[in-house]
Amino acid sequence: MFGFDPFVDHNPPQARCANVTVPAASSCTANASINDGSSDPDAGDRLTLTQSPAGPYPLGDTVVTLTVTDRGCQSSSCTATVTVTPGTPCDDGNACTVSDTCQLGTGCTGAPRNCDDANCCTVDSCEPSSGCAHVPNTEPPTIVDQPDLEGGGGSCPGLWPPQHGYVDFTVADTGIEAQAVCGGLTYSFSSCASSQAEDQSGTADGGSARDCVYEPEALHLRAERDGTCSPKGRTYTMTMIATDACGNSTTSAPFTACVWHDKQHGPGSSTGRIYSASPGSNGNDTRAGTNGTYGTACGDGCGLICGEPGQVHDSSDDDRPILLLTVLSGGGVRLDWSTPGLGDPYPPNASYEIWRRARGSGAYTKLGEVPHGVTTYVDAEAVDGRDYEWSVNALY
Numbered sequence: 001m002f003g004f005d006p007f008v009d010h011n012p013p014q015a016r017c018a019n020v021t022v023p024a025a026s027s028c029t030a031n032a033s034i035n036d037g038s039s040d041p042d043a044g045d046r047l048t049l050t051q052s053p054a055g056p057y058p059l060g061d062t063v064v065t066l067t068v069t070d071r072g073c074q075s076s077s078c079t080a081t082v083t084v085t086p087g088t089p090c091d092d093g094n095a096c097t098v099s100d101t102c103q104l105g106t107g108c109t110g111a112p113r114n115c116d117d118a119n120c121c122t123v124d125s126c127e128p129s130s131g132c133a134h135v136p137n138t139e140p141p142t143i144v145d146q147p148d149l150e151g152g153g154g155s156c157p158g159l160w161p162p163q164h165g166y167v168d169f170t171v172a173d174t175g176i177e178a179q180a181v182c183g184g185l186t187y188s189f190s191s192c193a194s195s196q197a198e199d200q201s202g203t204a205d206g207g208s209a210r211d212c213v214y215e216p217e218a219l220h221l222r223a224e225r226d227g228t229c230s231p232k233g234r235t236y237t238m239t240m241i242a243t244d245a246c247g248n249s250t251t252s253a254p255f256t257a258c259v260w261h262d263k264q265h266g267p268g269s270s271t272g273r274i275y276s277a278s279p280g281s282n283g284n285d286t287r288a289g290t291n292g293t294y295g296t297a298c299g300d301g302c303g304l305i306c307g308e309p310g311q312v313h314d315s316s317d318d319d320r321p322i323l324l325l326t327v328l329s330g331g332g333v334r335l336d337w338s339t340p341g342l343g344d345p346y347p348p349n350a351s352y353e354i355w356r357r358a359r360g361s362g363a364y365t366k367l368g369e370v371p372h373g374v375t376t377y378v379d380a381e382a383v384d385g386r387d388y389e390w391s392v393n394a395l396y
Contacts, residue, residue, distance in 0.1 A: 013040040013047055015068040017078035024088040028102035029056035034080035038068040045070045057082045059104050095131035120182035121246035139181055140250045141242045147174035148255045150273050156235075157273040159223040160260040164208055165277025166285055167257075169219040176240055176252060184245025188216035192292035195235040196226050208283040212236055212292030220287035223277045225259040229298035234259040236292075323392060332380040337392050352392055354379070359387035 018036035035049055048069045053062070062082045069075040090108035092100045097110030115124040115132035122134040149157040149169065159167050171187045178185055192212040199209050211222035225234035236257045243249040257275070324336040335354060354377045355364035370377055382388060 011041040012074035013045070013068040013070045013076050014038060015066055015076040015078040017066050017080035019081045019083070021083040021085060024059055024084050024086060024102045025056075026088060026090045026102075027056070028086075028088065028090055028108050029058055030082075030084045031055035032057060032082045032084075034064050034066050034078075034082060036080075038066065038076075038078075040068075040070050042070070045072070055082075057084050059084045059086050059102055059107070094128045096126035096128050137181065137246050138248055140248045141178040141180040141185060141244050143176065143178045143242055143250055143252055145175055145177035146253045146255065147176040147238075147240045149173060149257055149275070156256050156258050157275060158258045158260045159221060159236075159275050159277075160262075161276070162223050162225050162233075162259055162261070163277060164222060164224045164283030165281030166220045166222055166287055167275045168278050168281075168287075169221070171217055171240075174240060174255070176242065178242035178250065180242075180244035180248070182245045186243050188241050188243070189214040189219045189238065190241040190251060191239045192219065192221070192290075193237045194292060194294045195237075196229065196295055196298060198294040210286050210291050212294070213287045213289040214238070214292065215289035218287075218289065220289065221257055221259075222283075223259055223275075224283070225261055226298060227261070229261070232298050233261040323390060325390070327384065328378070331384070332378055333382040333388075335377045335379060335390055335392065337375050352377075355391040355393065356382070357389055359389050364389075364391055 015038045016036045017034045017038075020032045020034055022030045022032045024030050032055060034051065038047065038049060040047055050067050050069075052065045052067070057064075060083070062084075063079055064082050065077055065079050067075055067077045086102045086104050088102045090100050090102050092108040092110060094100075094110075096113050096115075098113050100108055100110035103109050113126055113132065115126045115134070117124055117132075117134050119134070121137050123137050125133050125135075127133055171189070174187075176187050178187070192214045194212045198211055208222065208224065211224055213220040219238060221236050225232075236259070237254050238256070239254055240252040241249050242252070258272075324338075326334045326336070328334055337352075351369060351371045352374070353369050354367045356367050356379060357364045367379055367381075368377060377392075379390070
């Protein structure tokens, strides 16, 4: 059975619009209607209202068209503005922002999260998915002034005379300086090594131990060398550590001090600053701290200039043995020497080493050794017509 609707559509509907302002939802959008009482003159007519664009509407102003259609398919339209206001709290899903609100142009956004934990020893950052992160600051200090015992000269200072006492140094004596992000720098001695054995069997070693000792704030070097290693002296090599407030550290470049071999002839000022043992210190002393490491036998000791393999005696020294050279008819050269009128400066057990080099060359070669009381030596290998230089060194 079918019903009959006697309604007759005579007039189109009348669309009426009004501007509307609504606050944003937490999604930073809002739904709104601009219909302001749209109607149809035909009583009982059913109306269909559509808005274009349809909601929800973004932040700001959106021009919307309202179309009103009756059941006779007649329609009319009007336009109005939908204004969605910002400021509504929201969540942008970013853990690195705080106080998120709906903002024009950017949508849901917030101020940057402050991840500074006020600890210089951490590196602060923020991960959008998890928030603040604080990882240890591991940047080591930078040493801007490497340590030395030359007052910044960089050459090799000497310990002389070799009378077995300690020369004591503090951190301040080294001139070390560093820079660090977090400051709080401290400096300490971290190693000490001797080029010679600690108590080498032989003469003029003093029979003492703990020649090279270091504490965090002090270094103790014994003014001692192995007399049998002439012309080589002893080289001490040290390092230091700069540590910042976070515990990060940097090890310095090595620096050195030389124990000059000769007891009676000190090194010249050109080789570096000269230090003598602390007053009252002698071979019976010991110092607290960590004992260093030691070489074997003579090692690669220092000489006239720090780092040279040997110390070359200058014949112009008044109290050195005076050499007389005699060319032998059968080949070779005989060396005779005597001590000057000032008297023999060496102890009764002194023996002598004989060294030779080609004139003008750098290194001497050891030819032999004679006991105390013998003051002559024959260099049978010397070739007639060649220029040589000889050195006689006392061992004691």
